[in-house]
Amino acid sequence: MSILCALVHVLGIACFGVAIFYNTFLIRLSEEEKVFPWRWLYLTIWDIVIQFIYHTVGLLNDIFGSNNIISGSLERPFLQRFRDYLFISLAFPIGTFVTATFWGLVALDPSLVFDVEKEQVSEWINHIEHTGPGVILLLELLIVPKLPPRHLIGICTNVTFCVSYLIWINWIHSLNGTWAYPMLRKWDSAERFAFLGASCLIIIVFYGVGVLLTGLRLVWKPKPRSGADIGLLVV
Numbered sequence: 001m002s003i004l005c006a007l008v009h010v011l012g013i014a015c016f017g018v019a020i021f022y023n024t025f026l027i028r029l030s031e032e033e034k035v036f037p038w039r040w041l042y043l044t045i046w047d048i049v050i051q052f053i054y055h056t057v058g059l060l061n062d063i064f065g066s067n068n069i070i071s072g073s074l075e076r077p078f079l080q081r082f083r084d085y086l087f088i089s090l091a092f093p094i095g096t097f098v099t100a101t102f103w104g105l106v107a108l109d110p111s112l113v114f115d116v117e118k119e120q121v122s123e124w125i126n127h128i129e130h131t132g133p134g135v136i137l138l139l140e141l142l143i144v145p146k147l148p149p150r151h152l153i154g155i156c157t158n159v160t161f162c163v164s165y166l167i168w169i170n171w172i173h174s175l176n177g178t179w180a181y182p183m184l185r186k187w188d189s190a191e192r193f194a195f196l197g198a199s200c201l202i203i204i205v206f207y208g209v210g211v212l213l214t215g216l217r218l219v220w221k222p223k224p225r226s227g228a229d230i231g232l233l234v235v
Helices: 001-027 042-063 078-108 124-129 134-143 151-176 181-188 189-216 229-232
Strands: none
Touching: 001 042, 001 124, 001 134, 042 078, 042 124, 042 134, 078 124, 078 134, 078 151, 078 189, 124 134, 151 189, 181 189
C-alpha cells in the first residue's frame, strides 16, 4: 500500500510540476496575459500549484511519516494530518471543480472558457491541467487512506480560498478591465454574480463530497477511533 501511495504522489508531482514549468517558461502569452497578473488570473493555475504542493506533502509523508490510520488525531504524524487537511479543504474540492466545470462548459460551448480563434491549446497540457486533477484525486481516494480534519477548520479554509479568489479576480478587473474567462466578459454584473456565487457553492459541495468519500473508507479499514476523536471530527 505504501508503494502505491508513493506512486500516486510521484505521478501527481510529475504531472503538475510539468504543468507549472510549461506555464512559467514555455507557453506563449496572449496580449492580455503579458500584463499583471499574467496567467495567475486563472483558477486552473492556482489549482495545479495546489495539487503540486499536496502531492509533495503526500510523498514526504510516504517517506518520513506514515499512512497507517491510528486512533487519536494527536498520535498521527504531523505530515499525515497536514496531508489530509490539504486534501479535504483544498486539493479535492478545487481539483474536482476545475475538472468538472471545465469539461462541462467545453461540452456546452468551448468559447465560454477560452477564445477558440486566438488560443491554441496543446491537448496534452490541457488534459494535465483539466483532466489530471480529477483522475489523480480519484486514484488518491481509492489508494491513500486518510481522515478528515475538524470540519470547522476544513470548511473555513475552503470558504476563505473561494472568497479570496473572487476578491482577486474582481480586483484585477478593477485594475486593467480583464476577466479571467470569455464568458465573464460577455455577461452583465448580475449574471457574473450568479455564476461566481454558484461556483463557490459547488466547491463547498465538493468539500462535503470529499469528506463523505473519505468517511466511507472504500478500500481501507482503519482502527476504530476513540470517542474523543470522533467528537473532534464533528465540530
